[in-house]
Amino acid sequence: MAFPVIGAPDAGDTAWMLTSSALVLLMTPGLAFFYGGMVRSKNVLNMIMMSISAMGLVSILWALYGFSMTFGNDKGNLFGDPGQYFGLKQIFGGADQSNVLADVETAVPLAGTIPLPVFVAFQLMFAIITVALISGAVADRLKFGSWLLFAGIWATVVYFPVAHWVFAFDGITAEQGGWIANNLKAIDFAGGTAVHINAGVAGLVLAVVLGKRKGWPKTPFRPHNLPFVMLGAGLLWFGWYGFNAGSAVGATATAGATFLTTTIATATAMLAWLLVEKFRDGHPTSLGAASGIVAGLVAITPACSSVNAVGAIAIGAVAGALCALAVGLKFRFGFDDSLDVVGVHLVGGLVGTLMVGLVATEEAPAAVKGLFYGGGIEQLKLQAVGAFAVLAYSLVATTVIAYIIKFTIGLRADEEGESVGLDESEHAETAYDFAAVGGTARSAGSVPSSLVKEA
Numbered sequence: 035m036a037f038p039v040i041g042a043p044d045a046g047d048t049a050w051m052l053t054s055s056a057l058v059l060l061m062t063p064g065l066a067f068f069y070g071g072m073v074r075s076k077n078v079l080n081m082i083m084m085s086i087s088a089m090g091l092v093s094i095l096w097a098l099y100g101f102s103m104t105f106g107n108d109k110g111n112l113f114g115d116p117g118q119y120f121g122l123k124q125i126f127g128g129a130d131q132s133n134v135l136a137d138v139e140t141a142v143p144l145a146g147t148i149p150l151p152v153f154v155a156f157q158l159m160f161a162i163i164t165v166a167l168i169s170g171a172v173a174d175r176l177k178f179g180s181w182l183l184f185a186g187i188w189a190t191v192v193y194f195p196v197a198h199w200v201f202a203f204d205g206i207t208a209e210q211g212g213w214i215a216n217n218l219k220a221i222d223f224a225g226g227t228a229v230h231i232n233a234g235v236a237g238l239v240l241a242v243v244l245g246k247r248k249g250w251p252k253t254p255f256r257p258h259n260l261p262f263v264m265l266g267a268g269l270l271w272f273g274w275y276g277f278n279a280g281s282a283v284g285a286t287a288t289a290g291a292t293f294l295t296t297t298i299a300t301a302t303a304m305l306a307w308l309l310v311e312k313f314r315d316g317h318p319t320s321l322g323a324a325s326g327i328v329a330g331l332v333a334i335t336p337a338c339s340s341v342n343a344v345g346a347i348a349i350g351a352v353a354g355a356l357c358a359l360a361v362g363l364k365f366r367f368g369f370d371d372s373l374d375v376v377g378v379h380l381v382g383g384l385v386g387t388l389m390v391g392l393v394a395t396e397e398a399p400a401a402v403k404g405l406f407y408g409g410g411i412e413q414l415k416l417q418a419v420g421a422f423a424v425l426a427y428s429l430v431a432t433t434v435i436a437y438i439i440k441f442t443i444g445l446r447a448d449e450e451g452e453s454v455g456l457d458e459s460e461h462a463e464t465a466y467d468f469a470a471v472g473g474t475a476r477s478a479g480s481v482p483s484s485l486v487k488e489a
Contacts, residue, residue: 035205035209037118037124037207037208037209038124038125038143038144038145038150038207039143039144040141040142040143040144041140041141041142041144042140042142043142043144043147043148043149044147044148044284046284046285047146047147047148047283047284047285047286048147048148048149048152049285050280050284050285050289051148051152051153051156051280051283051284052152052155053276053280054156054275054276054277054279054280055152055155055156055158055159055276055280056276057272057273057274057275057276057277057280058156058159058160058163058273058276058277058280059089059159059162059273060269060272060273060276061159061163061269061270061273061274061276061277062085062086062088062089062159062162062163062166063085063086063269064265064266064267064268064269064270064272064273065085065163065166065167065266065270066081066082066084066085066086066166066266067082067262067263067265067266067269068262068263068265068266068267068269068270068324068328069081069082069084069085069169069170069173069266069373070082070259070262070266071257071258071259071260071261071262071263071264071265071266072170072173072257072263072321072373073173073174073255073257073258073372073373074174074255074256074258074455075258075259075455075465075466076454076455076456076457076458076464077173077174077455077456077457078258078259078262078457078465079456079457079461079463079464079465080178080455080456080457080460080461081169081173083178083461084166084169084176084178084181085166085169087178087181087182087185088162088163088165088166088169088185089162089166091165091182091185091186091189092158092161092162092165092185092189093158093162095186095189095190096154096158096161097121097122098120098121099116099120099121099190099194100158100161100189100190100194101119101122101125101154101157101158102114102115102116102117102118102119102120103115103116103190103194103195103198104157104161104194104197104198104201104202105119105157105198105201105202105206105207105208105211106118106119106198106207106208107208107209107210108198108202108208108210108211108212108213111199111212111213112195112198113194113195113198114194114198114202114208114211114212115208118208119207122154124143125143125150125151125154126143126151127143145206145207145283146206146283146284147283147284148283148284150207153207153283156280156283157197157201159276160197160201160225160228160229160277161189161193161194161197163229164193164225164228164229164232164233165185165188165189165193165233167229167230167233167234167237167375167379168185168188168233168236168237168240168375169181170237170371170372170373170374170375171236171237171238171240171241171371171372171373171375171376172237172240172241172244172372173372173373174247174255174372174452174456175244175245175247175446175447175452175456176240176244176445176446176447177444177445177446177447177460178456178460178461179443180439180443180444180445180446183439183443184240184435184436184439184445187435187439188236188431188432188435191431191435192232192236192427192428192431192432192435193228193232195427196227196228196232196424196427196428197228198211198212199212199213199214199215199228199423199424200212200214200215200222200225200227200228200420200424201215201225201228202215202216203215203216204216214227214420214423214424218416218419218420219416220387220416220417220419220420220421221336221337221339221340221390221394221400221402221413221416221417222336222387222420223278223281223292223335223336223337223338223339223340223400224277224278224280224281224292224335224336224338225277225281225335225336226332226333226335226336226337226383226386226387226421227336227383227387227420227421227424228424229335229383230332230335230379230380230382230383230386231379231380231383231384231387231421231424231425231428232424232428233375233379234375234376234378234379234380234381234383235380235424235425235428235429235432236428236432237371237375237376237379237380238369238371238375238376238380238429239428239429239432239433239436240432240436240445241369241370241371241372241375241376242369243433243436243437243440243445244370244436244445244446245370245446246368246369246370247370247372247452248449248452248453250370251364251365251370255372257321260320260321263320263321263324264320264323264324266324267323267324267325267327267328270327270328270331271300271327271331274296274300274331274335275293275296277331277335278292278293278296278334278335278338279292279293279296281339282339282399287399288339288399291338291339291398291399292338292339292399294343294346295334295337295338295339295341295342295343295345295346295398296331296334296338296346298343298346298347298350299330299331299333299334299337299338299346299347299349299350299353300327300330300331300334300350301330301350302330302346302347302349302350302351302354303326303327303329303330303331303333303350303351303353303354303357304323304326304327304330304354305326305354306326306350306351306352306353306354306355306358307322307323307325307326307329307354307355307357307358308322308323308326309354309355310322310354310355310358310359311358314358322358325357325358325361325374325378326354326357326358328378328382329353329354329357329358329378329382330349330350330353330354330382332353332357332378332379332382332383332386333349333350333352333353333357333382333383333385333386333389334346334349334350334353334386335383335386336383336386336387336390337349337386337387337389337390337393337394339398339399339400340390340394340395340398340399340400340402340404341390341393341394341395341398342395342397342398344393345389345393345394345395345398345404348389348392348393349385349386349389349393352385352389353381353382353385353386356381356385357377357378357381357382357385360376360377360378360381361374361377361378362377363376363377364376364377380425383421384421384425387417387420387421388414388417388418388421389404390402390404390413390414390417391404391405391411391413391414391415391416391417391418392404392405392406392414393406393407394407394409394413395407447459447460
């Protein structure tokens with residue numbers, strides 16, 4: 035079969051997928067606020083910039099070769115053909131259509147029932163936020179130029195191939211897709227492996243290679259703006275409906291089911307995290323609520339199409355509790371994961387991916403039975419192979435990339451830059467102009483010449 039297939043798109047599916055694409059893009063600014071509020075005030079702009087810059091960089095790489103590497107014909111079970119859709123050729127008008135504009139409604143390149151450009155845009159948003167997620171592990175100390183170089187190489191060498199394994203199904207944009215989706219048949223509906231385990235491992239590696247922040251763990255690194263954190267968590271929850279329900283690639287019953295299980299699991303995880311905080315620390319916190327929301331969203335992502343309401347509650351409860359406990363692992367093992375990317379995304383991604391093998395049920399859209407529903411351990415085995423294959427590849431590849439950059443242009447900001455803050459040292463800006471509020475000309479560092487008295 036020639037790709038892309040030419041035909042007439044479904045209007046309802048197309049409208050939903052355009053909406054979902056916008057929702058997923060909104061998640062990256064949401065992540066920027068979530069991370070930005072968690073760092074000290076002298077690093078908030080740098081933190082936000084790492085997410086926003088991913089939107090620019092990854093978009094260009096995706097247009098040139100990223101989509102083709104992800105959704106082109108499989109090459110050796112490694113990645114898609116980089117030349118098949120290079121520069122997004124064949125995406126807008128298909129092949130050999132000299133009069134495509136004369137009959138644009140019935141001669142459109144398709145991915146399933148939607149126009150192929152819409153599918154390209156939707157999947158781009160996944161690539162953007164996966165790269166941006168990594169930045170939370172390296173807050174306060176990574177040079178911005180090194181971040182951009184790392185992000186571009188990592189997207190090319192790690193994300194595009196892994197997304198091909200997980201998301202490229204046979205017969206959609208290519209004759210032969212990725213091995214996890216088509217040969218292993220592990221269930222990862224919206225990216226527990228390709229997005230969260232992948233980014234979580236990368237964050238761990240980068241944090242270890244960079245080293246600890248000066249003063250960590252004895253010096254407290256308190257969030258400077260908890261309302262930012264809560265705003266970011268709310269935007270992430272809102273945008274995640276595009277992430278999960280949008281992965282149905284249509285306005286279908288599957289989209290409705292995943293929308294519901296996403297809500298249930300997220301609500302449960304938030305309460306579970308707060309419960310752990312109450313028993314462990316004596317107080318449930320707003321930071322805990324925000325973190326629990328993200329943990330639940332992460333964990334239900336791979337499983338949202340394969341569980342019912344009870345399964346969603348189970349996944350949310352386990353993820354909320356385990357992630358709340360897992361954020362303490364960095365103190366036990368001595369790796370400075372600044373904003374808990376490992377504890378939330380790696381652990382949450384593993385929980386959701388593996389629990390498919392336990393609580394999946396035939397009544398859900400994926401129609402697979404997990405261990406607790408009489409399906410035996412076969413699906414759990416498949417889930418484990420998929421999860422740990424991605425983990426191992428990301429671990430090795432990210433380590434190589436990180437050390438190459440470290441020993442060439444360098445990864446870490448200098449000691450003075452870290453001390454004054456990356457907002458000033460990397461961007462020559464400050465997030466908050468305190469002198470402008472209740473300050474004076476003298477406190478702002480400048481005195482009008484008319485007020486200077488002669489000696």
